[in-house]
Amino acid sequence: MHADGHRRHDVLVIEDVPENREALEMFVTRGLLAVGAESGAQALDYFQAGMRPCVVFLDIGVPEIDGWHMWERTKPGSELSLTPVVILTGGDVDAERAKADGIREVLRKPVDGKVLVEALERHCNRKQP
Numbered sequence: 001m002h003a004d005g006h007r008r009h010d011v012l013v014i015e016d017v018p019e020n021r022e023a024l025e026m027f028v029t030r031g032l033l034a035v036g037a038e039s040g041a042q043a044l045d046y047f048q049a050g051m052r053p054c055v056v057f058l059d060i061g062v063p064e065i066d067g068w069h070m071w072e073r074t075k076p077g078s079e080l081s082l083t084p085v086v087i088l089t090g091g092d093v094d095a096e097r098a099k100a101d102g103i104r105e106v107l108r109k110p111v112d113g114k115v116l117v118e119a120l121e122r123h124c125n126r127k128q129p
Contacts, residue, residue, distance in 0.1 A: 012053040040070030054124040084123035
């Protein structure tokens with residue numbers, strides 16, 4: 001943990017389908033703490049409480065506040081703007097919008113476990129055991 005009480009390598013998985021969220025969390029738990037959020041609003045609550053993940057896996061179709069709007073709310077003047085975000089989607093994504101919003105990568109669901117771990121290692125700067 002950091003001196004401020006936050007884990008250095010939290011991974012936030014924002015996904016509204018519980019089975020998908022749990023499966024995604026399973027791939028990132030070895031040596032890291034994976035935290036799930038079922039909505040954009042819940043993710044914002046985590047950020048306001050001080051969570052600073054090394055990477056965010058974001059389903060853009062989550063309820064309450066969709067993934068696009070949730071990420072837009074975290075960016076202005078925030079240290080979170082440096083957080084790598086990887087969109088996970090089964091639909092089409094506007095690549096220009098994703099790039100303009102600072103999204104690092106877009107992965108298609110269903111995501112192969114190996115692809116997910118590779119993305120985690122690329123963006124979190126940490127090899128999994």
